[in-house]
Amino acid sequence: MAEFWAAVLGWRITEEEEDGISLAPADAAWPTIDVLKVPEGKTVKNRLHFDVRADGSSTEEELERLLGLGARKVDVGQGSDVSWTVLADPEGNEFCLLSRTVQEVLDH
Secondary structure (H helix, E strand, C coil), rough: HHHHHHHHHHCCEEECCCCCEEEEEECCCCCCEEEECCCCCCCCCCCCEEEEECCCHHHHHHHHHHHHHHEEECCCCCCCCCCEEEEECCCCEEECCCCHHHHHHHHC
């Protein structure tokens, strides 16, 4: 999972221990994210939910990149008229790809 999220975010693994791995931006700035091992699989809604945006590419290109990394589209009851795409990481944790890119948000 740490490798998946490092690739999604463009971050790097900064620390590895038996129970978890820390991820940080490539420039080693804060914050960091710890990916920890737990004995059970995911069974209920996430306690933490990431929304991501395309940065330097189109939303469609970012969707293809995320799917290529191992994400998959999921249905959590969202309607067909929503502006985001609900995805799950390889362990089933949901996250969303928002329709507006980073550049579109910054231009407004």
